[in-house]
Amino acid sequence: MGTQSYKPDGGEVGGELDLVKTPDGNMVVRCRNCAYGNIFHQPYPYHAGFGNQGFLYNDAGNRTLIWSTFDPAYCSAVGSVHPWVLDSSQRLALESKLLESTTGGRWAFGNPARCLQCHEPISGPITDTIYYLQYDDSVDADEGLKLGQFIRSSA
Numbered sequence: 001m002g003t004q005s006y007k008p009d010g011g012e013v014g015g016e017l018d019l020v021k022t023p024d025g026n027m028v029v030r031c032r033n034c035a036y037g038n039i040f041h042q043p044y045p046y047h048a049g050f051g052n053q054g055f056l057y058n059d060a061g062n063r064t065l066i067w068s069t070f071d072p073a074y075c076s077a078v079g080s081v082h083p084w085v086l087d088s089s090q091r092l093a094l095e096s097k098l099l100e101s102t103t104g105g106r107w108a109f110g111n112p113a114r115c116l117q118c119h120e121p122i123s124g125p126i127t128d129t130i131y132y133l134q135y136d137d138s139v140d141a142d143e144g145l146k147l148g149q150f151i152r153s154s155a
């Protein structure tokens with residue numbers, strides 16, 4: 001792995017979550033546009049740097065793709081570099097190899113997490129914030145290092 005220590009710490013959207021933790025271990029992210037309470041079945045916003053993970057949202061901003069920095073399919077696409085420090089050509093290289101989400105379009109570094117009701121951004125992409133939201137029915141390719149299952153076979 002590289003030795004870069006830089007981590008994004010909140011852009012225009014990320015880092016400014018209007019967040020409430022619920023007694024049952026979930027959290028609600030309030031949309032600043034429509035005030036809808038988006039429920040996430042996670043106890044807190046996950047920190048990709050602590051977990052050595054990458055994350056992307058789909059075009060619709062309603063699914064999350066999560067993978068490991070150490071996933072062989074990821075390393076073969078961009079090299080041994082953490083996902084939050086990829087340059088633009090490495091981002092494009094990875095995006096072009098990924099299969100589309102089963103719903104809501106492509107996985108892309110420019111996609112924010114979006115409100116499930118009004119579709120305005122509620123949290124930034126990995127280029128803005130190291131914290132991510134895991135939508136229901138997301139793709140966790142970290143468990144089992146299986147990002148290769150979501151890579152185009154012809155890429």
Ligand SMILES: [Zn+2]
Binds near residue numbers: 031034116
């Ligand atoms: Zn909203």
